[in-house]
Amino acid sequence: MRILVSNDDGIFSPGIKALGLAMRALGEVFVVAPDMEQSAVGHGITVRRPLRFKHTQSAGFGEIPAYRVDGTPADCVVLGVHLLGRPDLVVSGINLGVNLGLDLTHSGTVAAALEGASLGIPSIAFSLDTSGEVLDFQEAARWALAIARAVGERGLPPGVLLNVNFPASKPKGLRVTRLSTHRFEDQVVERLDPEGKPYYWIAGTPAGEEEEGTDLWAVRRGYVSVTPVSLDLTAHGFLEALSGLLEGVAS
Ligand code: MN
Numbered sequence: 324m325r326i327l328v329s330n331d332d333g334i335f336s337p338g339i340k341a342l343g344l345a346m347r348a349l350g351e352v353f354v355v356a357p358d359m360e361q362s363a364v365g366h367g368i369t370v371r372r373p374l375r376f377k378h379t380q381s382a383g384f385g386e387i388p389a390y391r392v393d394g395t396p397a398d399c400v401v402l403g404v405h406l407l408g409r410p411d412l413v414v415s416g417i418n419l420g421v422n423l424g425l426d427l428t429h430s431g432t433v434a435a436a437l438e439g440a441s442l443g444i445p446s447i448a449f450s451l452d453t454s455g456e457v458l459d460f461q462e463a464a465r466w467a468l469a470i471a472r473a474v475g476e477r478g479l480p481p482g483v484l485l486n487v488n489f490p491a492s493k494p495k496g497l498r499v500t501r502l503s504t505h506r507f508e509d510q511v512v513e514r515l516d517p518e519g520k521p522y523y524w525i526a527g528t529p530a531g532e533e534e535e536g537t538d539l540w541a542v543r544r545g546y547v548s549v550t551p552v553s554l555d556l557t558a559h560g561f562l563e564a565l566s567g568l569l570e571g572v573a574s
Pocket residue numbers: 331332361362363418419432
């Protein structure tokens with residue numbers, strides 16, 4: 324099996340190192356990751372400037388071929404597949420911090436898996452709750468390997484990827500979950516630059532309800548959360564009502 328490993332924290336992150344090294348147990352691994360942190364860039368693709376694809380020996384992957392790209396996580400998957408050949412599996416992470424609920428709309432970690440899934444390759448995003456006292460990437464990587472092995476052997480339905488979150492402490496087990504309403508409530512901080520002109524910093528505080536069966540609920544209770552995510556963003560439940568809402572618009 325050939326496994327493409329990417330992330331959004333950058334190629335020098337301890338999370339991608341743990342994930343990449345763990346994946347060696349499944350077959351041939353190659354790493355293609357951003358040269359700098361790209362958290363919260365979402366599924367952006369760089370189309371207005373050229374990209375560089377550079378072999379990187381200093382990221383601690385040993386014999387694993389590793390490349391850094393001056394672009395987004397989705398760029399890394401596009402270039403990795405194009406230049407190194409189609410993998411059997413795309414894995415992204417392990418992100419420093421959870422990606423739950425509405426975080427998926429801006430997560431670069433999840434975007435790498437979205438790009439893999441949109442290319443028809445089984446894909447998984449991995450994120451670790453970093454609110455604990457110790458960051459145990461080794462424990463998370465062991466779970467990531469077990470999940471990736473199952474997906475590699477059994478596949479995923481077309482257009483479906485997995486979003487996996489690890490709890491802050493040693494996992495009690497695994498839960499299949501749905502997305503929560505977890506989100507960041509935007510705060511805009513205004514400060515002054517050295518010339519006295521204002522600049523703005525978008526920050527946010529996490530919010531969301533801990534409903535049973537959701538990703539937030541599982542991670543808060545110490546379980547590995549595995550959510551199937553669909554590339555189909557259609558609001559199927561609203562299709563019929565929308566026809567009613569738009570009645571008369573075309574006439
Ligand atoms: Mn990140």
